[in-house]
Amino acid sequence: MSRITCKFGGTSLADANRIRAAAAIVRANAARRFVVPSAPGKRSDDDKKITDLFYAWFHMVTDGLDPAQPRAIITERFLELAHDLGTKVDIAGELERIADTAKTCDTPDYLASRGEYLNGLIVADLLGAAFVDPADCIKFNFEAQLDPRTYEMLGERLDGPGLFVVPGFYGSDPNGEIRTFSRGGSDVTGSIVARASKSDLYENWTDVSGFRMTDPRIVPNAKRIDEITYAELRELAYMGASVLHDEAIFPVRGPGIPINIRNTNAPDDPGTMIVATRKATHPVAGIAARKGFTMINIEKTLMNKEIGFGRKVLGVLVEHGVNFEHMPTGIDTISLIVKDEEIKNHGEAILRSIQRICEPDNISLLPGLALIATVGLGMSSHVGVAARLCTALAEARVNIRVIDQGSSEMNIIVGVMESDLEAAVRAIYNAFESWD
Numbered sequence: 001m002s003r004i005t006c007k008f009g010g011t012s013l014a015d016a017n018r019i020r021a022a023a024a025i026v027r028a029n030a031a032r033r034f035v036v037p038s039a040p041g042k043r044s045d046d047d048k049k050i051t052d053l054f055y056a057w058f059h060m061v062t063d064g065l066d067p068a069q070p071r072a073i074i075t076e077r078f079l080e081l082a083h084d085l086g087t088k089v090d091i092a093g094e095l096e097r098i099a100d101t102a103k104t105c106d107t108p109d110y111l112a113s114r115g116e117y118l119n120g121l122i123v124a125d126l127l128g129a130a131f132v133d134p135a136d137c138i139k140f141n142f143e144a145q146l147d148p149r150t151y152e153m154l155g156e157r158l159d160g161p162g163l164f165v166v167p168g169f170y171g172s173d174p175n176g177e178i179r180t181f182s183r184g185g186s187d188v189t190g191s192i193v194a195r196a197s198k199s200d201l202y203e204n205w206t207d208v209s210g211f212r213m214t215d216p217r218i219v220p221n222a223k224r225i226d227e228i229t230y231a232e233l234r235e236l237a238y239m240g241a242s243v244l245h246d247e248a249i250f251p252v253r254g255p256g257i258p259i260n261i262r263n264t265n266a267p268d269d270p271g272t273m274i275v276a277t278r279k280a281t282h283p284v285a286g287i288a289a290r291k292g293f294t295m296i297n298i299e300k301t302l303m304n305k306e307i308g309f310g311r312k313v314l315g316v317l318v319e320h321g322v323n324f325e326h327m328p329t330g331i332d333t334i335s336l337i338v339k340d341e342e343i344k345n346h347g348e349a350i351l352r353s354i355q356r357i358c359e360p361d362n363i364s365l366l367p368g369l370a371l372i373a374t375v376g377l378g379m380s381s382h383v384g385v386a387a388r389l390c391t392a393l394a395e396a397r398v399n400i401r402v403i404d405q406g407s408s409e410m411n412i413i414v415g416v417m418e419s420d421l422e423a424a425v426r427a428i429y430n431a432f433e434s435w436d
């Protein structure tokens, strides 16, 4: 019989009714045997996420303040959940123990993970499932990378009949200290559980029916994506398409376990399938955009003849600990596109270093840049994609400041001024919504 891992996001578990709905989804299909819950999320726009309250608790303790307020809100929410759902979990006792351990923590990870831990206990009790604590079997090394032995250790714990609940978001380091993934990391736990349990499918239950071709805040009726590959999704997620953590594909990519993004509020919607390969009949799968980039433009006559010029420029970035995103070049020019958060206030210092080491004729910074990624596996087999994209931008009166097509031919990146971002995304979406 097939096996399914189901991860439920925070909004899908925010109150007792939503947890009941999630439990009904699990029970509706006997193959759904491995359940990964997030911490309860916001019940309404002005509510607080449990995880944020735990972070607040940690920061108050480290600042020498009394964390009574976040602790009281957390206690009340979990007591209410346990009561409404009629579970036997000893919330008060658990929170006593958590408060004691919190006094000895010097990183936020332990407290931050407790929302998933407590919610996991509640969901396991409700489903009559075995509770598997990831502290025992999802292991990180001291560099915070996943220890590959995790799959075997966790796999052994997930062997046998019945249902299993594995809380999302955390594991432990070689000293046994709790460590979390980055925010939104329960998606990654879901992937790890899917692989360790040898699931045939990883269902990621959230509050939307999958991905849309572009951000619905910019194009409200943007088409739903039925199917997308891991590689396409990674490009889009990296460029700002939220819904799934951008590292969630790594554990399932090797064994080729598909991820199905589903909506707990519309459980019959098929959602989006994320797969290893697909037949792309359309050149563009999605369009994602992100603000907050700066371009460093460097000009030097006969740069093309100077062996090692690029290396010197990149050496400056290494010296300042700065990552770069793209490096479009001309004969006598090199541009480097970097995230604003990477160069922070060091822009002038970087320019001075380039000046000193590379002796360019001219060097300037262009801040306020937005990058738009138009992504699609089908791009390489269609003629005229770049032409259509550029025409659409020209007709929308958007000036392209930089353009870059990756050698994978799966992605065209254009840089425009931030003020042009929305008009540009709309224009590209309209140009590729259909292809004939």
Ligand code: ASP
Pocket (backbone or CB within 6 Å): 009, 010, 038, 039, 049, 051, 052, 115, 168, 169, 182, 183, 184, 185, 186, 187
């Ligand atoms: N609860 C964690 C967060 O808010 C992890 C997750 O929900 O995926 O980031």
